Amino acid sequence: MPEGPELHLASLYVNKMCQGLIFTGAVRKSEVSKAPDVPFTCEAYRITAASRGKEVKLTLTPMKSQGDQPMDIVFRFGMSGYFRLTTEDELPKHSHLRFYSNEEPCRVLSFVDTRSFGSWQPGGTWQPSRGPCVITEYKSFRSVLMRALSDRAFDRPVCEVLLNQKYFNGIGNYLRAEILFRLNIPPFVCARSVLEVLEAEEFCENKPLVKAETTGRNKRVGIKEEKGDLLRLCHTVPLEVVDLGGTFYDSEKEDYSDFKAWLQCYCVDGMKSARDHNGRTVWFKGDPGPMAPKG
DNA sequence: CGTCCACGTCTAC
DNA sequence: TAGACCTGGACGG
Numbered sequence: 257m258p259e260g261p262e263l264h265l266a267s268l269y270v271n272k273m274c275q276g277l278i279f280t281g282a283v284r285k286s287e288v289s290k291a292p293d294v295p296f297t298c299e300a301y302r303i304t305a306a307s308r309g310k311e312v313k314l315t316l317t318p319m320k321s322q323g324d325q326p327m328d329i330v331f332r333f334g335m336s337g338y339f340r341l342t343t344e345d346e347l348p349k350h351s352h353l354r355f356y357s358n359e360e361p362c363r364v365l366s367f368v369d370t371r372s373f374g375s376w377q378p379g380g381t382w383q384p385s386r387g388p389c390v391i392t393e394y395k396s397f398r399s400v401l402m403r404a405l406s407d408r409a410f411d412r413p414v415c416e417v418l419l420n421q422k423y424f425n426g427i428g429n430y431l432r433a434e435i436l437f438r439l440n441i442p443p444f445v446c447a448r449s450v451l452e453v454l455e456a457e458e459f460c461e462n463k464p465l466v467k468a469e470t471t472g473r474n475k476r477v478g479i480k481e482e483k484g485d486l487l488r489l490c491h492t493v494p495l496e497v498v499d500l501g502g503t504f505y506d507s508e509k510e511d512y513s514d515f516k517a518w519l520q521c522y523c524v525d526g527m528k529s530a531r532d533h534n535g536r537t538v539w540f541k542g543d544p545g546p547m548a549p550k551g
Numbered sequence: 552c553g554t555c556c557a558c559g560t561c562t563a564c
Numbered sequence: 565t566a567g568a569c570c571t572g573g574a575c576g577g
Contacts, residue, residue, distance in 0.1 A: 259558055262558075310559080310560095332559080332560075333558085334558090334559055334570090335558055335559055335560090335570085336557090336559095336570085336572095350571080370572075371557090372570050374559090374560095375560090419559090421559095428558055429559085430558065431558095535565085535566085537557090
């Protein structure tokens with residue numbers, strides 16, 4: 257379930273399902289998992305979650321201070337991770353890390369990961385190499401990026417830079433396609449050329465279009481401004497997915513028709529696709545742009 | 552049966 | 565810039 261929206265929905269799911277639940281005992285790992293053990297045991301503790309880009313942090317909080325320390329665990333979801341609360345006899349296949357409630361019979365919060373590309377770090381903090389979250393830290397996402405445009409990272413095609421988690425924490429393969437499609441930006445144009453014309457500060461919501469039109473010299477005029485620019489869409493497009501409440505990549509919802517209907521470009525009939533320089537399929541419409549790989 | 556493809560990182564040559 | 569890391573679904577013979 258793994259782009260920013262799914263990770264964010266996962267944190268909402270954990271907070272909703274674990275509200276009022278009391279967990280107990282040890283955190284248990286599946287036999288097959290190669291990820292680290294989680295050295296946490298407590299008579300009674302609560303679980304809360306937060307997301308940042310493509311990471312989720314669980315916080316385990318002991319209910320009485322009897323020497324037990326709280327613990328954070330930071331998860332990345334790889335291609336197939338998700339959280340699920342079930343009874344003990346309905347544990348999902350590939351449940352690799354488990355937290356047990358004190359109910360009788362107990363319920364179990366599982367980190368499920370079919371392909372095992374996901375990971376967790378006990379006592380972990382947000383990965384320092386990842387930038388601010390496009391969903392929950394929009395302002396700092398935007399300012400960090402606008403101040404970094406001399407970085408050689410922006411010499412690359414915009415479709416590839418959108419997957420660089422140092423600057424676009426939370427954007428993944430379907431989001432990059434949907435975002436570029438909305439603005440009609442060819443995927444293989446140089447990222448810097450798209451970004452350097454943008455404004456450092458957010459303006460769309462406050463400034464009326466009329467003003468931009470009357471001043472004439474303003475390059476922020478026109479239809480683009482109604483929708484927002486590339487950076488704003490890196491925030492609003494993922495938020496649309498959060499509002500849908502689920503995707504193919506989200507275990508909670510079994511009806512994906514809303515998400516299917518929401519996709520305008522990614523895996524859509526009639527759209528083009530190509531391999532980027534990292535071997536990932538990029539979906540787009542029209543001109544691929546000048547930096548497209550040959551062949 | 553087989554081959555290809557998938558929402559993402561990682562590290563090694 | 566490859567591969568490695570994994571499972572499983574779709575589709576072809």
